[in-house]
Amino acid sequence: MGKVLVLYDSQTGHTKKMAEYVAKGASKFPVEVRLKSVDEATKEDVLWCDGVAVGSPTHLGVMSWKMKKFWDDLVDHWGEIDGKIGCAFSSSGGWGGGNEVACMAILTMLMNYGFLVFGITDYTGDKFTLHYGAVCAGEPREEQEIKACERLGERLAQWVLIYVDGRKEYLENLKGGSQ
Amino acid sequence: MGKVLVLYDSQTGHTKKMAEYVAKGASKFPVEVRLKSVDEATKEDVLWCDGVAVGSPTHLGVMSWKMKKFWDDLVDHWGEIDGKIGCAFSSSGGWGGGNEVACMAILTMLMNYGFLVFGITDYTGDKFTLHYGAVCAGEPREEQEIKACERLGERLAQWVLIYVDGRKEYLENLKGGSQ
Amino acid sequence: MGKVLVLYDSQTGHTKKMAEYVAKGASKFPVEVRLKSVDEATKEDVLWCDGVAVGSPTHLGVMSWKMKKFWDDLVDHWGEIDGKIGCAFSSSGGWGGGNEVACMAILTMLMNYGFLVFGITDYTGDKFTLHYGAVCAGEPREEQEIKACERLGERLAQWVLIYVDGRKEYLENLKGGSQ
Amino acid sequence: MGKVLVLYDSQTGHTKKMAEYVAKGASKFPVEVRLKSVDEATKEDVLWCDGVAVGSPTHLGVMSWKMKKFWDDLVDHWGEIDGKIGCAFSSSGGWGGGNEVACMAILTMLMNYGFLVFGITDYTGDKFTLHYGAVCAGEPREEQEIKACERLGERLAQWVLIYVDGRKEYLENLKGGSQ
Numbered sequence: 001m002g003k004v005l006v007l008y009d010s011q012t013g014h015t016k017k018m019a020e021y022v023a024k025g026a027s028k029f030p031v032e033v034r035l036k037s038v039d040e041a042t043k044e045d046v047l048w049c050d051g052v053a054v055g056s057p058t059h060l061g062v063m064s065w066k067m068k069k070f071w072d073d074l075v076d077h078w079g080e081i082d083g084k085i086g087c088a089f090s091s092s093g094g095w096g097g098g099n100e101v102a103c104m105a106i107l108t109m110l111m112n113y114g115f116l117v118f119g120i121t122d123y124t125g126d127k128f129t130l131h132y133g134a135v136c137a138g139e140p141r142e143e144q145e146i147k148a149c150e151r152l153g154e155r156l157a158q159w160v161l162i163y164v165d166g167r168k169e170y171l172e173n174l175k176g177g178s179q
Numbered sequence: 180m181g182k183v184l185v186l187y188d189s190q191t192g193h194t195k196k197m198a199e200y201v202a203k204g205a206s207k208f209p210v211e212v213r214l215k216s217v218d219e220a221t222k223e224d225v226l227w228c229d230g231v232a233v234g235s236p237t238h239l240g241v242m243s244w245k246m247k248k249f250w251d252d253l254v255d256h257w258g259e260i261d262g263k264i265g266c267a268f269s270s271s272g273g274w275g276g277g278n279e280v281a282c283m284a285i286l287t288m289l290m291n292y293g294f295l296v297f298g299i300t301d302y303t304g305d306k307f308t309l310h311y312g313a314v315c316a317g318e319p320r321e322e323q324e325i326k327a328c329e330r331l332g333e334r335l336a337q338w339v340l341i342y343v344d345g346r347k348e349y350l351e352n353l354k355g356g357s358q
Numbered sequence: 359m360g361k362v363l364v365l366y367d368s369q370t371g372h373t374k375k376m377a378e379y380v381a382k383g384a385s386k387f388p389v390e391v392r393l394k395s396v397d398e399a400t401k402e403d404v405l406w407c408d409g410v411a412v413g414s415p416t417h418l419g420v421m422s423w424k425m426k427k428f429w430d431d432l433v434d435h436w437g438e439i440d441g442k443i444g445c446a447f448s449s450s451g452g453w454g455g456g457n458e459v460a461c462m463a464i465l466t467m468l469m470n471y472g473f474l475v476f477g478i479t480d481y482t483g484d485k486f487t488l489h490y491g492a493v494c495a496g497e498p499r500e501e502q503e504i505k506a507c508e509r510l511g512e513r514l515a516q517w518v519l520i521y522v523d524g525r526k527e528y529l530e531n532l533k534g535g536s537q
Numbered sequence: 538m539g540k541v542l543v544l545y546d547s548q549t550g551h552t553k554k555m556a557e558y559v560a561k562g563a564s565k566f567p568v569e570v571r572l573k574s575v576d577e578a579t580k581e582d583v584l585w586c587d588g589v590a591v592g593s594p595t596h597l598g599v600m601s602w603k604m605k606k607f608w609d610d611l612v613d614h615w616g617e618i619d620g621k622i623g624c625a626f627s628s629s630g631g632w633g634g635g636n637e638v639a640c641m642a643i644l645t646m647l648m649n650y651g652f653l654v655f656g657i658t659d660y661t662g663d664k665f666t667l668h669y670g671a672v673c674a675g676e677p678r679e680e681q682e683i684k685a686c687e688r689l690g691e692r693l694a695q696w697v698l699i700y701v702d703g704r705k706e707y708l709e710n711l712k713g714g715s716q
Contacts, residue, residue: 096309127276
């Protein structure tokens with residue numbers, strides 16, 4: 001059974017809330033889901049999972065130092081954890097404040113471990129999408145924001161099912177879930 | 180007198196509208212302002228200016244190919260136009276759709292010509308800022324979006340005044356303009 | 359049978375040479391390989407493939423305008439070609455001249471189409487790797503440069519075999535090929 | 538008199554060595570130079586300087602968590618330190634291993650504080666440049682690597698002299714220094 005880790009850091013609770021929606025989205029599919037803060041998670045969680053969604057507050061257009069430290073400390077496992085599937089989410093103080101750029105920094109970090117990373121082309125509302133991962137300004141409140149977080153989890157679960165579990169039937173149902 | 184070029188590509192008219200607001204913002208200050216589309220502009224405009232704001236629709240998280248071609252074609256002047264000041268703006272189809280990332284690609288391109296590039300820390304509305312340049316989803320309509328475009332132009336004019344014209348008095352008045 | 363497209367633009371022939379090595383690397387595995395320049399390729403090639411390696415000269419830290427135009431023109435198929443696997447390669451004028459950054463711009467572009475993208479953790483020589491795709495300064499000449507290009511093709515073929523064809527046996531042999 | 542801070546983190550000593558060359562380059566010009574490790578530096582150093590060169594080992598394509606923490610902890614001064622001049626340098630384990638991408642992450646971080654950031658168009662050797670900041674794979678040993686670090690410091694000092702001190706005569710001598 002595919003294994004999905006939702007790993008987040010949160011200072012104000014906004015990214016935590018996003019993480020809960022991402023985990024909820026993944027849980028709609030037949031995969032095991034672990035939701036962990038960066039303070040609780042260990043390297044075992046990373047070794048365990050087939051796919052990971054990494055969320056961080058947008059701090060200076062990059063992930064928080066705590067999230068960076070978590071992955072820096074994993075460096076002994078560098079080269080062993082190739083080929084997992086990864087995606088990102090981030091909450092910034094404002095639109096135009098770096099949530100996309102922070103998602104890209106998270107994906108860059110995951111690529112360094114040999115992960116395949118993705119964004120999502122779907123729109124979850126009027127003028128609202130998640131091409132580099134789910135993004136919010138502040139707390140996810142509006143339906144389109146909540147759906148974007150859920151969609152990220154859904155799609156991560158789907159890629160794990162399709163690519164890791166070989167469940168090709170999910171290819172035909174890629175738009176499914178929260179719409 | 181400081182010289183500011185606002186150079187844009189636009190497909191739907193959204194980025195053009197942004198460009199007009201950027202030019203309006205710059206015009207509040209004692210600088211010369213040229214507003215040109217990528218179809219009208221020539222290398223002379225780039226050689227002429229002290230500072231440039233480059234705007235493009237967000238196409239696949241990067242500037243449009245036409246804007247890219249404009250700068251690729253300037254390559255004979257590479258190395259001659261060092262040290263100008265540059266900034267970016269972009270309109271995407273949706274939030275989370277790459278307008279920040281496209282601004283970063285524009286800034287990357289300008290850095291290749293030796294430009295000093297900047298973003299802006301100010302907020303122009305509730306949860307609305309322009310850390311990598313002014314961004315919109317679609318057309319700039321709300322006050323905070325219009326102000327963000329204007330602020331980009333204001334700040335570009337101010338940096339040109341301070342850094343190129345040596346008008347240090349503008350350092351004390353950095354927040355001025357559209358607030 | 360898995361299908362791999364190696365798509366490149368080249369001005370001096372350097373990126374073309376890289377593309378040939380990438381295609382050679384992919385051809386070591388039981389996949390179909392097409393090698394096409396951006397002038398020959400059509401949208402059918404993109405629709406056809408399961409995995410794509412996109413190569414461009416590093417022009418201003420971004421892909422060339424011609425490569426950008428190719429993908430901009432594909433926009434009618436946006437949303438239809440989700441979930442393919444993508445990677446990048448680029449030749450710059452010098453080290454520190456943007457070949458990594460250009461690879462990231464290519465990957466950003468591919469993510470916009472919903473592709474899963476990857477880099478490679480392996481070293482192909484002393485202090486020589488390809489974390490964001492294969493990179494060269496000028497022409498690929500040294501063994502480590504040639505191997506990096508080949509490794510990119512090998513790994514792309516392997517991911518296609520593993521993920522698209524469900525050939526899990528390739529997971530155990532990820533380091534295989536050109537070493 | 539212009540003030541230049543060279544701030545670095547180093548794990549193996551490679552980035553420290555780069556920092557020393559950057560400081561040496563800056564010291565060729567009439568500016569005050571402080572060279573500090575991230576463990577010694579305080580917020581006063583950042584408030585003090587007109588221009589900063591930030592160096593970090595390339596860890597996962599981003600600055601080290603310690604360098605990130607330093608700037609995250611400065612957040613109370615966010616908005617006060619607008620308009621300084623910034624640049625980056627980084628040492629990675631290998632070419633293609635993220636030193637350019639890490640420089641971009643550093644510049645992104647500095648832009649969040651409202652800094653004007655720059656790279657350098659000059660080549661310091663055959664196929665060796667520093668478009669996003671000075672980069673090395675391992676320790677700076679070859680002349681072109683050492684020169685690239687020095688050139689970064691020289692140019693930072695020059696921009697501070699030109700833009701902050703109003704010493705326009707340095708505009709005519711931009712190529713000067715280590716050539």
